[in-house]
Amino acid sequence: MKEHTGANGQFIELTGVTKTYPMGEGHIVALDDVSLALQPGEFSGLVGPSGSGKTTLLNIVGSLDEPTSGRAVVLGEDVAQLDEKRAARLRNLHIGFIFQTFNLLPVYSVFENVEFPLLLLRQPAEQRRRAVADALERVGLGDRAASRPHQLSGGQCQRVAIARAIVKNPQIVLADEPTANLDAENSHKVIRIMQDLNRDLGTTFLFSTHDEKVVGYLRRTITLADGRVASDETGSAET
Amino acid sequence: MIRFLIKGLLRDRSRSLFPTLTVIAGTTLTVVMYSWIRGTEADIIRANANFNTGHVRVMTRAYTAEVDRMPNDLALLGADELTAELEQRLPNFDWVSRIRFGGLLDIPDASGETRAQAPVTGLGVQLLDERSIDREILNLDNALVRGRLPSAPGEIVVSDELYRRLELEPGDTATLISSTMYGSMATINFAVVGTVEFGVTALDRGAILADLEDVRLALDMEDAAGEILGFLTTGIYDEELTSRAADDFNDWIGSGGDEFEPVMGNLRQQSGLATTLDLAGAVSLALITIFVVVMSIVLWNAGLIGALRRYGEMGLRLALGEPKGHIYRTLILESVTIGLVGSVIGTAIGIACAWYLQEKGVNIEPFLKNASMMIFNVMRARVTTTSLFIGLVPGLLATILGTSISGLGIYRRQSSQLTKELEA
Incomplete structure (x- = not known):
């Protein structure tokens, strides 16, 4: 098991987090007094309709955004107190992202796409090569390293994105609607891969989704409505 | 990292080939235009000096x-x-x-x-x-x-x-x-x-x-x-030297008011050439400035569009933990590379075209049927030292400026906004 907590011993803890965005002369409230905590190794999901605040919450946990009020602590770091460089470093070292639209860089091969986060970490070439090969094996794409994204199916692209997210062995993977662009078969395949990674590596996964197929795999389901936590349920998931 | 970015730059034609072609075109046109105007101006001076006024x-x-x-x-x-x-x-x-x-x-x-x-x-x-x-x-x-x-x-x-x-x-x-x-x-x-x-x-x-x-x-x-x-x-022809020579000579002769006294004037001071040269100088300066500015805006815009269409990529790189400053610097580095390569090639092509126009010229005789002005029938460009550098203004500076300004958007926008554009 990896070291899951930051310097202050907290993993992910949101206390009274509110996020508003200016809209015309007023403000739109994306998150309204949200408090929740995530423990290391969780396989959790934020569910709720569009506009309920799922992506905003992921952005705050991912240190891409900061709360308007309240406190968000990720791996012992208060997100609001991080300057841009420290926030980037936190993401670089500890947080992996998976997006709805895969967001692979089309001019690079599968290998190079997965290698990119390691380049930012300035890892030696041989170490990078081994880590990328390992990540691609884990998502079942060891034989597609030289392919370009346009040569892959949607499901394969999302698996590359997963490999890119886990290649640096992060403590947290944030996945924003990871199955929204996939068919049922690929959705199950992708979720199972993430489930395996969660189990084998102890990586914490936090999804935002309204895909019932994903919800079925979650061990904890946090439902958001109008920026508030409507329910927070822990239950048995599909295996 | 640099190798990785260069690899991407070379593979992505919309980031490398097309911007480079735009820079090449802009630089070439600027060099040819500049050399042409300078050649015309020099020819007017040469024709008047040789056949009419001397220096x-x-x-x-x-x-x-x-x-x-x-x-x-x-x-x-x-x-x-x-x-x-x-x-x-x-x-x-x-x-x-x-x-x-x-x-x-x-x-x-x-x-x-x-x-x-x-x-x-x-x-x-x-x-x-x-x-x-x-x-x-x-x-x-x-x-x-x-x-x-x-x-x-x-x-x-x-x-x-x-x-x-x-x-x-x-x-x-x-x-x-x-x-x-x-x-x-x-x-x-x-x-x-x-x-x-x-x-x-x-x-x-x-x-x-x-x-x-x-x-x-x-x-x-x-x-x-x-x-x-x-x-x-x-x-x-040197305005300063000739003007000084004329002044010295006229001082030496003195002005006794004799109408048969010799008087020296330089090229500018004769046959209304001062107005012609001033006008030619002003027009050529205006033309060159307008052209360089227009080309700069075109290339700046190309740099701007190039950076804007990559906001998604910027968002992704931010999400992966690349600092904004590093992304910005790599954007500038890319634009310097494109600007430099495009400017060098564009200048080379521009110089070649200008050289051709210098050697062969363009015959404007049909337009000079009743002309009394001392102007050569064949207008020629003139390749000068400045021709080697003038293209860098739109080619390199404008490209970098365009990218610098568009890249500032990375700083102005929230990281989350940039990543949202990933979903576009």
Whole structure:
């Protein structure tokens, strides 16, 4: 098991987090007094309709955004107190992202796409090569390293994105609607891969989704409505 | 990391090839345009200097006032002595004496009756004086179309157009009917030994060229000259040097109010050339500035669009933990690479095109049918040292500026906003 907590011993803890965005002369409230905590190794999901605040919450946990009020602590770091460089470093070292639209860089091969986060970490070439090969094996794409994204199916692209997210062995993977662009078969395949990674590596996964197929795999389901936590349920998931 | 980014740059044509092509096009056009304008300007100066004003020109005060009328009754006397004095006082100039005259050229038939006649503008130059540089200044060896240049007294060359109009044959006798310095009628026979074409419509329409001594004899102008022209030995017109030389000479002569006093003026101060040159300078500066600015805006815009369409990629890189500063610097590095490669290639192509235009030129003769201005029929570009660098302004600076400004959006936007654009 990896070291899951930051310097202050907290993993992910949101206390009274509110996020508003200016809209015309007023403000739109994306998150309204949200408090929740995530423990290391969780396989959790934020569910709720569009506009309920799922992506905003992921952005705050991912240190891409900061709360308007309240406190968000990720791996012992208060997100609001991080300057841009420290926030980037936190993401670089500890947080992996998976997006709805895969967001692979089309001019690079599968290998190079997965290698990119390691380049930012300035890892030696041989170490990078081994880590990328390992990540691609884990998502079942060891034989597609030289392919370009346009040569892959949607499901394969999302698996590359997963490999890119886990290649640096992060403590947290944030996945924003990871199955929204996939068919049922690929959705199950992708979720199972993430489930395996969660189990084998102890990586914490936090999804935002309204895909019932994903919800079925979650061990904890946090439902958001109008920026508030409507329910927070822990239950048995599909295996 | 740098290798990784360069690999991406080379593979993504929309990031490398097309922006580079745009920079190449912009730089090429700028270099050609600049060289062309500079060439035109230099040609106007050269044509006027060689055929009309010299770099400096000495005439009597009265002749200066009526120079367009070619008033030889007001010509300089003691021209040879004055030339010797000028050579001593201003050794950085080469000096030539000339006499301009107007007249009628009469071509007799076998029985001595007029077969053809035409008004002509004549130029008496030091054709037979081996020390004189006038053959070189007027580029006579290259201007020769038929026959040969005069090699003995009594021989003239005429413009090729005049030769054809008068249906002359080599060796034909032509009688010049003009007036002497003292106002009486002058007639003198010349042998037409060749034809010339200067490439200046104002001269080629109907000019004759005779040796200065022949003209002096014909017009009763012993030791006289309408004008003494000075050419800087460097061959290049220099406003400051010529202006200083004219001032020094005029100070030395002093102003006694005598209308036959010699007065020196430089090229700018003559024949309304100051206005023409100022206007040409202003127009060319405006054209170059407008062109460079327009090209800069085009290339800046290309840089802007290039960076804007990559906001998604920027968002992804931010999400993966790349600091904004690093992304910004890599964007600038890319634009420097594209700007530099495009500018170098564009400048090379531009110089090649300008060089071609310098050597071959563009014939504008059809537009100069009635022109009286001293301007070459073939307009040429001129490749200068500045031609090597002028393209860098739009090619490199504008591209970098465009990318710098568009890249600032990375700082202005929230990281989350950039990543949202990933979903677009």
